Amino acid sequence: MGELLSQLWTPEIQAAFTAIVVMLVVLYVLSIVWVIRDAYLRGTFWYVWGILALVPLIGVIAYCLLRPPLLQIDRDEQELEVALKQRELMKYGECASCGYPVESDYVICPNCHQRLKNLCGACHHALDPAWTVCPFCATPVGAAPRQRRAAAQHTRTQMPQ
Numbered sequence: 001m002g003e004l005l006s007q008l009w010t011p012e013i014q015a016a017f018t019a020i021v022v023m024l025v026v027l028y029v030l031s032i033v034w035v036i037r038d039a040y041l042r043g044t045f046w047y048v049w050g051i052l053a054l055v056p057l058i059g060v061i062a063y064c065l066l067r068p069p070l071l072q073i074d075r076d077e078q079e080l081e082v083a084l085k086q087r088e089l090m091k092y093g094e095c096a097s098c099g100y101p102v103e104s105d106y107v108i109c110p111n112c113h114q115r116l117k118n119l120c121g122a123c124h125h126a127l128d129p130a131w132t133v134c135p136f137c138a139t140p141v142g143a144a145p146r147q148r149r150a151a152a153q154h155t156r157t158q159m160p161q
């Protein structure tokens with residue numbers, strides 16, 4: 001039996017066996033590196049997945065099944081795209097009263113004359129009604145018109161004379 005084994009265990013077989021073992025070890029190490037790298041790129045706890053990947057084969061298969069579906073970069077890009085689309089929608093809206101398409105800097109609906117935006121009293125940019133400060137010149141919204149109103153009242157009080 002021992003003789004048969006030594007007859008079968010030729011240097012060629014021995015070399016092939018060594019090559020297979022080396023390949024498996026390399027594959028095992030590469031799979032761990034891949035799991036850690038992929039988990040890191042996906043923004044998950046890569047060290048946890050790295051420890052799991054130490055379990056030969058099963059660790060990698062488990063990771064492939066359970067890993068987050070999106071890369072961190074893709075996720076960031078997707079969020080950016082959604083934000084950009086929202087901005088686009090904000091830029092081109094509709095008149096609340098007649099539905100006519102209006103742009104962000106329209107102050108009055110060209111179709112039904114509905115007031116859409118406030119005007120900055122200082123720089124005369126169109127301002128969203130929700131804004132409390134002009135983003136173009138940093139004037140608090142309502143401050144300049146109040147001054148103007150005060151000035152108007154001043155002239156009115158002087159008028160009767």
Ligand SMILES: [Zn+2]
Pocket residue numbers: 095096097098099100109110111112113114
């Ligand atoms: Zn309108």
Ligand SMILES: [Zn+2]
Pocket residue numbers: 120121122123124125134135136137138139
């Ligand atoms: Zn302004």
